[in-house]
Amino acid sequence: MIDYDDEARDYDMSRGGEPRARAAADAVELLLPQGPSVILDIACGTGIVTGRLLRPERTVVGVDRSPGMLGLAGRRVPGGVVRGDATRLPFAPDAVDAVVIVWLLHLLPDPAPVLAEAARVLRPGGVLITTVDKDDAYFVEDSDIARITADLRRRHAPRVPDRAAQVLARAAELGLEFAGRTVFPGTGQGRSPRRWREVIEAGHIPWAAHANPDQVTDMCRRLAALPDQDAARPDPLYRLVALKA
Secondary structure, three states: OOOHHHHHHHHHOOOOOHHHHHHHHHHHHHHHHOOOOEEEEOOOOOOOOOHHHHHOOOOEEEEEHHHHHHHHHHHOOOOOEEEOOOOEOOOOOOOOEEEEEEEOHHHHOOHHHHHHHHHHHHEEEEEEEEEEOOOHHHOOOOHHHHHHHHHHHHHHHHHHHOOOOHHHHHHHHHHEEEEEEEEEEEEOOOOOHHHHOOOOOOOOHHOOOOHHHHHHHHHHHHHHHOOOOOOOOOOOOEEEEEEEO
């Protein structure tokens, strides 16, 4: 488990920095309600995306359980951060017009409690915007790495917590309807074959961590045999869905 207090200072630069945050915020903006509104950003982290959602007509609040992260977020959203758990939000029912969840569901053993809390605090007609299918973001094109990893990724797919089909099904149970989708790039985050081997062997890739070790070893051997070992492959393309209350 990542210690987010310890990681806070270097977190942004290790996750795409300003370019990725700008792309994420621009994509979220396409799905947000316009005009006066209250926006809640769950697991806001350092506030690098949250701060970009500020508008004169909006109230934007970021919630996170890491004091280290909130210390940085408070500089970007002055007076607009709250410490709290995504499964027990410190907000009343029907309190906000939009909930934003960026890069959280894929980290959870079960996203259902977080989705239920988001639905609880949304006003009728409000919108929940969340990233889905994070593991697939790097494989939007038929690259050599996509082909080599396809079999293990496909086997692990049913266990992915932020799989879009599962998120949409749970959302429907909560009375949330699909209202739109968009994508945004992780500029400069494409990985080389060597880098893929490093993160797989370090246990940082969920679908590989749950696979048969012999199959993972064979996959890494095939990755090592690819040409241009240090040449980055296509940038990831992250997916957002909007769900209306």
